Amino acid sequence: MKPSLPKGVRDFKPDEVDKRNYIFDTIRSVFIKYGYRPIETPVMENLSTLTGKYGEEGDRLLFKVLNNGDFLSKTNPSLLEKKDSNGILHSISKRGLRYDLTVPFARFVVQHRNDLAFPFKRYQIQPVWRADRPQKGRYQEFYQCDVDVVGSDSLMYEAELVNIYDEVFARLGLEVVVKVSNRKILAGMAEAAGISDRFMDMTIAIDKLDKIGEEGVKDEMRKREIPDSSIDSVLEMLKVKTLGGLESFFQNTDIGKKGIEELKTFHSYFDLRQSTNEVKFDITLARGLNYYTGCIFEVTAKNVEMGSIGGGGRYDDLTGVFGMDGVSGVGVSFGAARIYDVMVELDLFPKDNRASLKTLLIAFDEKSHLYAFDCLNKLRNAGINSDLYPSPTKMKKQMKYADAIRVPYVILIGGNEMETGNLGLKNMGTGQQEALTLDEIISILK
């Protein structure tokens, strides 16, 4: 039997896990400093929790888990005869795999509402599953990394979350731009242009500005039958680069004024801290408007072509669908897989990986092998990631192993070394070798 994996999922090898953990550990340490706490929800949720939350396509892309035991026993025979897959679904499957972290988080908040103190600040780093057609760079199992605060509408949190973006990417050494806007600004634009009823048509067009340019946006709005005068008005507003510049357009739109006010409040908090990265108002940002109701954010990496590597915003009603109203929240997420790819491309992972081996001991015979194991214990006791080749086989074979595992130092031990106490420390990068005592080696490798 030839081993294989289902399409769309993959193994992570040691180097990959180390690199990914480096990203997650960095992000996690910032979350913790900002007072966010971890939660984990189970991989399997009730299908009733998941179904209908992600639109029709989402329902289709949910992975469903077959009921255990004699799963057909309660199925309607006439549906079986018709081979009605959809019809029998709920009779043979009551569980599904987590599709994102937001719906399980909402369920969690409602289910544990009496045990939580609000505002509740949580982060969650877990994989999710989607039955998308597998293709290059797109998998059916992938990690999401979300941080949210619910139970407060304070814009302090918007500032805090952008600070988190700034600090995480500064620590990762990844230069980014954080774009900031507000759904109410977009609503104000629509109102100012006299097309409040065409909000979605307008924002779908605006969202494409980067890709299709001003003329393209114009065509898109025309195709959607937005009047020319409104199109001109929208395009004029799209040229605005600052909040102040919008005020003259927003004289007669309360929601637009509210949007400006919210972004000003955001800035009153945000501007207190010196950012490493560029954070800018971007009136063309039109992300997640199916659920965001206030501020919206998007992060893109500089110096590399790679769409968004993070995003988020304010939502006014996270938990209404589970019967708990009036819970406002704001959150952002980190696109872990893309951040990984960007960091590989820009060669940003640290060369000195604290999770990998520092030295491999190599012994020449049985007696020195035991002696080497004693040295190994001492190296490990000193906190140095160390290993010993398991048998005193041919030197060539042992060195080949050292090369294969890319260990930076090898320590050579034979009868002579045991006698003198001077071991051979070989730097695998330079090839240089020195005779040193174990204590000397420990102080070099530490």
Added chain:
Amino acid sequence: MKPSLPKGVRDFKPDEVDKRNYIFDTIRSVFIKYGYRPIETPVMENLSTLTGKYGEEGDRLLFKVLNNGDFLSKTNPSLLEKKDSNGILHSISKRGLRYDLTVPFARFVVQHRNDLAFPFKRYQIQPVWRADRPQKGRYQEFYQCDVDVVGSDSLMYEAELVNIYDEVFARLGLEVVVKVSNRKILAGMAEAAGISDRFMDMTIAIDKLDKIGEEGVKDEMRKREIPDSSIDSVLEMLKVKTLGGLESFFQNTDIGKKGIEELKTFHSYFDLRQSTNEVKFDITLARGLNYYTGCIFEVTAKNVEMGSIGGGGRYDDLTGVFGMDGVSGVGVSFGAARIYDVMVELDLFPKDNRASLKTLLIAFDEKSHLYAFDCLNKLRNAGINSDLYPSPTKMKKQMKYADAIRVPYVILIGGNEMETGNLGLKNMGTGQQEALTLDEIISILK
């Protein structure tokens, strides 16, 4: 709609995740020091990889994932008509959820054999799923934590793995006993007692010694129709506490002699390091004999009633089932959930949780709220886990929140504090309050 979870799975709240991560981080740091590398395998494996690997009961307890789309389209109509759940299974499901970490690891080794250097040392900490009937303390989703080395039969690794047990539990502050034996010792006993053909009957009885006592073991063996003379011989050997004591019994059993020799070699490595915990030969240890072929290990906690919290052993053929022969390996696992429960019972989790909040700022009005956010930035820049209540609401409400999130210090900021620069630092444990500058507070909290 009232939110709920499927039976047998659960949410992990912040305190629980923190505690579990404390255990995993401790274990992981030891694994890394000993040269083990992390891998992760996907949650979904091909059913063909999983089926038949865990016995009939395992096949039944596997969670199967329904194929996406029109899953009934290729199903045999006559099987549908008969409602033959087992019959149609493979036509509607080709994926299952990971049932343990061993089979996916074996698949991984074979699949990536050309990219791995042997001996390959890996650790893996991931959840697994089993459709067991849910009951107190037994879940359908739970973490496993395995560390293995494959591609070498050196007994150095047995010593290393027991060293890892010792060091992990020493770091966790948990006193344990590590019991060591060898399948070949048990085989030797059977041979010495003239019942080599009754090996399993003998070991099943021996394994119960702790619970049913000597008379019970005797009865059990009688029930299994082992001759009285053999029973006497086995019981005599069970009284042996040292390896040396066995030698006289094992004069005529080669496999028994081999078992003694292996444990002696183990000791030649193991005895070089001073252990914190008790490590002892236990001739009654009869664990995992369906797959272990050499040394076997079991860890139990002292001072608490809680079965085994870890175990492992040597297996001669990990990957044969996937077509790669001659891969010997040895590994141990940590029973994360039980270790968690023992540590709760013995109150061993550190009081000062580096993952939780150190201080909450509380502001009295809008102006001091902005000032407090500035202080918050400075505290965080100093690396102190800090937070600010999101609005300058009533003091009582803010203090109630501070109590609810169990933060050890509160910093009070109003107009007076802004003017003098002396903020109110309140120790929530003692209730004491001091007026201090932010710099003074930072040096206290750091």
